[in-house]
Amino acid sequence: MDDGKRDVGRRVTSFDVAERAGVSQSTVSRALAGSPQITPQTRARVTAVAQELGYLVDHRASRLRTGRTDTIAVVILGRPEDATRSANPFYFELLGSICEAASQRGLEVLVSLQSEEGEFFGDYVGRGQADGVIVVGSARNTRAWTHFRELQEASPRVVFWGSPFDDAGWVRSDNFAGGRLAVRHLLEHGYRRIAFVGPLEERLGQFQERFDGYAAELAAHKMEPVFLPSYDALDRYAQGSGAAAALMERDPRIDAVFAASDQLAFGVLEYLQSHGIAVPDEIGLVGFDGMAAGTICSPALTTVAPDLRKAAAMLLDAMDGTAGPSSERVPVELIERASVRARKA
Amino acid sequence: MDDGKRDVGRRVTSFDVAERAGVSQSTVSRALAGSPQITPQTRARVTAVAQELGYLVDHRASRLRTGRTDTIAVVILGRPEDATRSANPFYFELLGSICEAASQRGLEVLVSLQSEEGEFFGDYVGRGQADGVIVVGSARNTRAWTHFRELQEASPRVVFWGSPFDDAGWVRSDNFAGGRLAVRHLLEHGYRRIAFVGPLEERLGQFQERFDGYAAELAAHKMEPVFLPSYDALDRYAQGSGAAAALMERDPRIDAVFAASDQLAFGVLEYLQSHGIAVPDEIGLVGFDGMAAGTICSPALTTVAPDLRKAAAMLLDAMDGTAGPSSERVPVELIERASVRARKA
DNA sequence: CTGAAAGCGCTTACAG
DNA sequence: CTGAAAGCGCTTACAG
Numbered sequence: 001m002d003d004g005k006r007d008v009g010r011r012v013t014s015f016d017v018a019e020r021a022g023v024s025q026s027t028v029s030r031a032l033a034g035s036p037q038i039t040p041q042t043r044a045r046v047t048a049v050a051q052e053l054g055y056l057v058d059h060r061a062s063r064l065r066t067g068r069t070d071t072i073a074v075v076i077l078g079r080p081e082d083a084t085r086s087a088n089p090f091y092f093e094l095l096g097s098i099c100e101a102a103s104q105r106g107l108e109v110l111v112s113l114q115s116e117e118g119e120f121f122g123d124y125v126g127r128g129q130a131d132g133v134i135v136v137g138s139a140r141n142t143r144a145w146t147h148f149r150e151l152q153e154a155s156p157r158v159v160f161w162g163s164p165f166d167d168a169g170w171v172r173s174d175n176f177a178g179g180r181l182a183v184r185h186l187l188e189h190g191y192r193r194i195a196f197v198g199p200l201e202e203r204l205g206q207f208q209e210r211f212d213g214y215a216a217e218l219a220a221h222k223m224e225p226v227f228l229p230s231y232d233a234l235d236r237y238a239q240g241s242g243a244a245a246a247l248m249e250r251d252p253r254i255d256a257v258f259a260a261s262d263q264l265a266f267g268v269l270e271y272l273q274s275h276g277i278a279v280p281d282e283i284g285l286v287g288f289d290g291m292a293a294g295t296i297c298s299p300a301l302t303t304v305a306p307d308l309r310k311a312a313a314m315l316l317d318a319m320d321g322t323a324g325p326s327s328e329r330v331p332v333e334l335i336e337r338a339s340v341r342a343r344k345a
Numbered sequence: 346m347d348d349g350k351r352d353v354g355r356r357v358t359s360f361d362v363a364e365r366a367g368v369s370q371s372t373v374s375r376a377l378a379g380s381p382q383i384t385p386q387t388r389a390r391v392t393a394v395a396q397e398l399g400y401l402v403d404h405r406a407s408r409l410r411t412g413r414t415d416t417i418a419v420v421i422l423g424r425p426e427d428a429t430r431s432a433n434p435f436y437f438e439l440l441g442s443i444c445e446a447a448s449q450r451g452l453e454v455l456v457s458l459q460s461e462e463g464e465f466f467g468d469y470v471g472r473g474q475a476d477g478v479i480v481v482g483s484a485r486n487t488r489a490w491t492h493f494r495e496l497q498e499a500s501p502r503v504v505f506w507g508s509p510f511d512d513a514g515w516v517r518s519d520n521f522a523g524g525r526l527a528v529r530h531l532l533e534h535g536y537r538r539i540a541f542v543g544p545l546e547e548r549l550g551q552f553q554e555r556f557d558g559y560a561a562e563l564a565a566h567k568m569e570p571v572f573l574p575s576y577d578a579l580d581r582y583a584q585g586s587g588a589a590a591a592l593m594e595r596d597p598r599i600d601a602v603f604a605a606s607d608q609l610a611f612g613v614l615e616y617l618q619s620h621g622i623a624v625p626d627e628i629g630l631v632g633f634d635g636m637a638a639g640t641i642c643s644p645a646l647t648t649v650a651p652d653l654r655k656a657a658a659m660l661l662d663a664m665d666g667t668a669g670p671s672s673e674r675v676p677v678e679l680i681e682r683a684s685v686r687a688r689k690a
Numbered sequence: 691c692t693g694a695a696a697g698c699g700c701t702t703a704c705a706g
Numbered sequence: 707c708t709g710a711a712a713g714c715g716c717t718t719a720c721a722g
Contacts, residue, residue, distance in 0.1 A: 092438075128715090358716085410697080
C-alpha cells in the first residue's frame with residue numbers, strides 16, 4: 001500500500017525536480033517556462049537538475065491547465081474507398097508545407113486520413129486535441145464535405161483547402177488566374193486549339209474556376225472552349241486518358257490541352273504517348289498543381305503551381321480565428337517544363 | 346468576480362452534462378466511456394444530454410488521468426535543408442499506410458518533419474504526447490540518425506524504418522530478397538549485364554542489403570556485379586542520372602540497371618531517354634520502393650515494392666513495446682510494368 | 691448500479 | 707524573487 005519509491009515506471013514530475021533542486025514546484029515550472037522573474041542562478045540550477053533527471057513537462061497536464069493545445073489537425077479526405085491509395089499525392093505535398101509552417105509557429109500537427117462515411121471526424125477542437133483543423137482532399141467525397149461543412153458552421157476554427165462550397169472558410173489557388181496563365185502560355189507558344197480536360201459536374205469549386213479562367217482567356221482571343229460535358233467516376237488518371245481519347249476523336253484540330261490537375265494531365269499524357277502522338281510537338285500540355293511527379297513523366301509536365309508555402313501560411317492564419325471566416329487566394333505561377341514546345345508563335 | 350454563467354467561451358464539461366441529466370459526474374464519465382455497469386436507460390439519457398449540449402470528452406484531461414495518449418508520433422527526416430522538398434515522397438506513402446493502420450487501432454498520428462540539427466526532437470513519449478515514435482527518412486542525415494539512435498537507447502518505444510544502424514529497433518524491407526528478385530526478373534527477361542545504381546558509402550543499411558541481394562543472385566549465375574564506388578552528394582535523382590552516365594561509358598555491354606530506389610531509377614531513366622537509349626529494348630530497368638510516381642514515368646517503372654500495409658502494422662507492433670527491440674522484415678514483391686521487356690530469354 | 695472524493699501534473703493568481 | 711494553494715476536467719478505486 002505504501003506508495004514506495006519504485007523508480008521504475010514512475011514519471012519524473014516537476015515535484016521531483018523541485019525536491020532535488022531545493023526549490024518549490026512552482027519555481028521549477030516558472031524556471032523551465034522561461035519566466036523572467038526567476039533568478040538566472042535559480043533557473044540554471046533547475047535546468048541542470050531537470051536535465052539530470054530527464055524531466056520533461058507533461059503536455060497533457062500543461063495543456064489541460066492552460067486550455068491551449070498548440071496543435072492543429074489536418075484531415076485528408078480520400079474517395080470513399082481505400083483512404084491511402086485514393087488520397088491524391090498533391091495533398092501530401094501540401095501537408096508537408098503545412099507541417100513546416102506549423103513547426104515554425106511552434107505547433108504540432110495531427111494527421112487523419114478519412115474516406116468512409118461513419119469515420120468522418122473533425123471535432124479535434126471540442127476534444128481539446130487541436131486549436132483548429134484544416135480539411136483538404138478529394139472534392140468528390142461529397143458526404144465528407146457535407147459533414148465538415150456542418151462542423152465549420154458550428155466552429156470558426158475549421159478551414160478548407162479548396163472546398164466544393166463557395167461561401168467563406170477556405171483557401172484556394174488563384175484558379176482563375178491559373179487558367180488564364182495556362183492558356184496564354186500555350187497561345188504564346190503557337191498552339192491554336194486548346195481543349196480543357198477536367199470534370200465540371202462535381203461541384204468542384206476549383207476545377208470550375210480553372211475552367212472559367214481558361215474560357216476567359218480564350219474569349220479574349222476570340223476562341224471557343226473545347227471540353228467534355230461529363231466524365232465517368234473513375235480516378236483522375238483514367239479520367240484524363242479517357243477525356244483525351246474522346247476529345248481527340250471529336251475534334252482533330254486540337255493541338256493543346258489544359259488539364260485541371262496534374263493527375264488528369266498524367267492521364268492525358270499516357271493516352272497521347274500510347275497513341276504515338278508527340279508531346280509537345282503535336283500536342284502541348286499544361287497541368288495544374290505543380291506536383292513533384294511532373295518532373296518525372298516524359299516530357300516533364302509544364303504546370304500551374306500554387307505557392308504551397310504561402311498556402312500553408314494562409315491556412316494557419318485563417319485558422320487563427322482572429323479574423324472571421326475568410327476566403328483567401330494563393331498566388332500561382334507557371335512552371336515551364338517540356339510538355340509545351342519552346343518555339344514561340 | 347462572480348463566475349457567472351457566461352455560456353460564451355466556457356467549455357461544456359461532464360459536470361454540465363451531469364447536472365442536466367440529473368446524475369453524478371462519475372456516472373456521466375462511465376456512461377460515455379461505455380462502462381458495462383451503467384443501466385441502458387441511464388446511458389441513453391446521458392448520451393442524449395451530452396449530444397444536446399455538444400459535450401465531448403476533453404482528451405487532455407482523460408489522458409492526464411489515465412496516463413495514456415492513444416497517439417503515435419511519426420518523425421520524417423529530410424536532408425539538412427528544406428525539409429519539405431527534401432523528404433522523399435516515398436515516406437509520405439509510408440505515412441499514409443501508418444495513418445490508416447493507426448486509425449484502425451484507435452490511435453492518432455502526430456507528424457513532424459525534421460531536417461536541421463537543433464530541431465531534432467523525438468521525446469514525444471517523455472512529454473506525454475505519444476505512446477511511441479516512428480522515425481523514417483533520409484539515411485543521409487547522419488546527425489539526425491545519431492540523435493534518434495541515442496533516444497532509442499533510452500526508450501524502447503522508438504522504432505526506425507530503415508535506419509543506417511544494423512542493431513535492433515527497426516523495420517525494413519526484405520532488401521536482400523528484393524535485390525535477388527530484381528536480378529532474377531531481368532535475367533529471365535533476357536538481360537545479360539546488369540549494373541547496380543545506388544550509393545553504398547553512406548552507411549545505408551537498406552541500399553547495401555539491396556546490393557548484396559543483387560550480387561548474390563548474379564553470383565548464382567556466375568556473373569559479376571557492375572557498380573560505382575562513389576557518388577556525389579546530390580539528390581537521388583541526380584545521383585541516378587549521373588551514375589547511369591558513368592556506368593554506360595565505362596561498360597558499353599551493360600543492358601540493364603537495378604536501381605536501389607525508385608528515385609534513383611527516375612534519374613537513370615532521365616539519362617537514358619535524353620540520350621536516346623530505348624527502355625526497355627536497349628536497357629532494362631528495375632527500381633525499388635513501388636512508388637506511385639512509377640506509374641507515371643514512361644515507360645512505367647518495374648519495381649520491387651514492399652508491402653506498406655504490413656510495414657505499417659509491423660511498425661506499430663514494434664512500438665507496442667511488448668516484445669523487446671526487434672528487427673522485422675517487410676515482404677517485397679516485384680511489380681511488373683514497362684521498363685523491362687516482355688520477351689523471355 | 692450510482693455517488694463522493696482523490697488525484698493525474700501542470701500553471702498561475704495570490705501572498706509575502 | 708519564491709512558495710502555498712487552487713483548479714484545469716477527467717477516471718477510477720472505494721463505499722454504499
